[in-house]
Amino acid sequence: MNIKLMYFGMLAEVTGCSEENLRTEATHIAELKEILLEKYPELQSKDFRIAQDEELVSGEVVLNGSQIALLPPFSGG
Amino acid sequence: MEDRYSRHILLDEIGLEGQQKLQQAKVLVVGAGGLGCPVLQYLAAAGIGTLGVIDDDVVALSNLQRQVLFGTSHIGENKALIAREKLTEMNPNIEIHAYPEKLGDQNVISLFSQYDIIVDGTDNFPTRYLINDACVLLDRPMVYGAIFKFEGQVSVFNYEGGPTYRCLFPIPPKPGAVPNCSDIGVLGVLPGIIGTLQANEVLKMVLGIGNILSGKIYNFNALTYKSLTLSLARLDKEVEKIKERGENFEHMNTEFCDPETWKEIRWEDITSKEQVVFLDVRGRQEEPRITSKGVLEIPLDELTESLHLIPKNRKVVTFCKSGMRSKQAVKILQQHRFSNCFSLKDGIIAFDQMNVN
Numbered sequence: 001m002n003i004k005l006m007y008f009g010m011l012a013e014v015t016g017c018s019e020e021n022l023r024t025e026a027t028h029i030a031e032l033k034e035i036l037l038e039k040y041p042e043l044q045s046k047d048f049r050i051a052q053d054e055e056l057v058s059g060e061v062v063l064n065g066s067q068i069a070l071l072p073p074f075s076g077g
Numbered sequence: 078m079e080d081r082y083s084r085h086i087l088l089d090e091i092g093l094e095g096q097q098k099l100q101q102a103k104v105l106v107v108g109a110g111g112l113g114c115p116v117l118q119y120l121a122a123a124g125i126g127t128l129g130v131i132d133d134d135v136v137a138l139s140n141l142q143r144q145v146l147f148g149t150s151h152i153g154e155n156k157a158l159i160a161r162e163k164l165t166e167m168n169p170n171i172e173i174h175a176y177p178e179k180l181g182d183q184n185v186i187s188l189f190s191q192y193d194i195i196v197d198g199t200d201n202f203p204t205r206y207l208i209n210d211a212c213v214l215l216d217r218p219m220v221y222g223a224i225f226k227f228e229g230q231v232s233v234f235n236y237e238g239g240p241t242y243r244c245l246f247p248i249p250p251k252p253g254a255v256p257n258c259s260d261i262g263v264l265g266v267l268p269g270i271i272g273t274l275q276a277n278e279v280l281k282m283v284l285g286i287g288n289i290l291s292g293k294i295y296n297f298n299a300l301t302y303k304s305l306t307l308s309l310a311r312l313d314k315e316v317e318k319i320k321e322r323g324e325n326f327e328h329m330n331t332e333f334c335d336p337e338t339w340k341e342i343r344w345e346d347i348t349s350k351e352q353v354v355f356l357d358v359r360g361r362q363e364e365p366r367i368t369s370k371g372v373l374e375i376p377l378d379e380l381t382e383s384l385h386l387i388p389k390n391r392k393v394v395t396f397c398k399s400g401m402r403s404k405q406a407v408k409i410l411q412q413h414r415f416s417n418c419f420s421l422k423d424g425i426i427a428f429d430q431m432n433v434n
Binding site for chain 2: 006008009010018045046047049051054055056069071072073074075076077
């Protein structure tokens, strides 16, 4: 399936883009995460949550959305 | 009262009754920095009857680009005290309490108990997790805001049984994993936008109007104007853990803010500067160079093999451009049994500015 990936904050600096399209056979969020960690090894040292179609989800959730967002913690104030 | 707040009172959604609700509200703002300044200004102007501000930090020249309550003449003075002075002038009809101290596990419960709503304007994770956990224990909503370069997030945590910050990120990130504004910079207007959104959430909550950003995280990008609201579920397991720990606040027990692993010092807190070894860990080509006596130049990537150059019986203060590499240097030094070492807060900016004057 084709999905749109969105990267927030410092994650966009790791991936070099704030958005990209990806064709994937992954069936679950955790599987997609593995694929992204392989594609961008630097993500392994980053904390982030994954949202599917604007809902933050955990790894065991089935990947069936069209828009995936990666959200890191922000520190500044 | 009618005149000052007439534009509020004209609104059907607020009216005299709503304005009285604002007058009765008690709101505490933690941190009078980039986010805290606009929050405080708008809440004071709106007539929040009791406004508290806690911050132990002093105004620095590099704050003025975004911390709009302060001016050049305030440099070196406590932010909370200056904020009270400025806000009193803006609106003398409200009560403003300034706490020129650090929020910690000793004062958080007694302080939060006196307020209905807590606004998070902090720039660091230990304080953010402390605010979150204390808000859960005391059943107070936490109006969260945070920024990164050109992006910001807003949410209201722990609102009427809604998710908490730990439902978003259960564990604090590792030290240094997430950089802050003093290390990487921030667009000056961004905390103004995000802080104003936080003030908006406070007003809506007090007035009981609109939809509160509970269970939702609003993300804003100042460069593209793209925004995305993500929904978040409450994790009962995480909330239970906070309640079980009670006032034994977890963040205090982790490496996260263990003073032995993470030592940062402000220029003005360094005593007997002539006794101190200042260790410049920047690259050799980085300007401006500091040539004073007592400055040792060892770039971070050469530090491990050059440790013999550093006297072990003296206090060592590392510095770099902004204070990030110098923290890594402190870690390396500590691993090699240098016990009396610190990283200079704000790096060369602090060093240079104070040294020249």
